[in-house]
Amino acid sequence: MKRQVLNIKIRQQNRGHGKVVFPKGVLSLFLVFSFVLSSCAKHPASVPISKSSSASLKKTHPKFLSQLTEKMYGLKVIPENKAYQGISIRALSAFKHPTGKTSQEEKKIPLIQYGFKIFNNTPKEMGGKIVGDLLSCGSCHLKDGRAPFGTSLVGVVNRYPRYSPRDKRVIGLKQRIEECFERSENGKEISKTGKAMKALLAYFAYISRNTPPGTIGYGYGLKPLLLKGALSLKRFKPSLKIGEKLFVVNCSKCHGLKGQGGMDQKANLFAPPLWGKQSFNTGAGFNKLKKLIPFVQANMPYGHGGTLTPEQAEEIAGFVLSHPRPALHP
Ligand code: HEC
């Protein structure tokens, strides 16, 4: 409740100072969008949705979002109920391998299970020589890489090989996996022929099994609407004061006041670090506002994604990225 009150106050402040400038249509779309989501999340709806907004409302329909995703990635989107159906990866990870005769499919299961383990417990599975922070792949690719708009990787096997603007050449999926190790994991390359790489590839093939060649799952990657909105970033200068206030209220409870991450009573990390020595490095995608903003807006505070406005997510992301973090290849 307290959060809502603060949110509204800051939203008004923003408007007054004209700090974050969105094209008019986009702004109203965003506001409507966040109201819709906040009411879905059973938050007390702060502002009722007016009738005149209903036209913009349609644009936040899954079909509209899918169209934007298709444009962004150039691949056809498979609807959520189809892309995510079948045995859950959690169920598969508990699967005991049968003894005796096994089918070709069953033979693949242990490798997929190992890939799942690496994905969700990267520092422990790969060790400190490879991984240089406390993040797992699953810290950013939420819900086992299967959360719509939570950097989803459902269909990732169909995106590669492709031209990488960063590398200025065509790269394969193995190379792209290495890049998340070097940047987001602040670590080192892993062997391209080793068991860990094979396991991650098997895992990605498994979560992509309902997305045939030429397609990706609903909600692939990050939320396109917000990436569009982030174009205003050219003019965006985060106000660290507003960002800090919003961070303390909405994020610090889990990620710590110093962004150091949070431990539970048994000293297990439950929320990963956002900056400092144990966080992703300066080469990571999340070190860019245009990637961090849509992630934060759609997914954080954890369990309440969509409750922050894009403007608030911008201020918070600006505050998060104002702190030091490891350099790429120091
Ligand atoms: C700090 C957050 C973070 C961590 C940790 C992380 N990633 Fe990523 N990853 C990203 C972001 C951001 C993108 C780019 C998403 C986009 O542009 O839509 C990405 C993209 C990818 C892609 C390419 C997707 C595409 O369609 O091009 C792959 C593959 C990938 N990550 C695998 C991994 C693996 C494997 C790990 C663990 C070893 C990992 N990531 C850890 C943030 C992270």
Ligand code: HEC
């Ligand atoms: C209720 C606890 C909670 C709150 C509140 C919360 N987060 Fe998170 N956050 C998490 C958890 C848990 C993860 C990792 C998800 C996983 O491992 O499945 C995460 C992951 C992240 C990540 C990607 C991993 C990393 O460390 O870089 C970012 C960025 C992030 N949160 C930012 C924020 C911001 C910004 C806020 C405030 C708007 C916030 N979070 C609020 C729990 C929380």
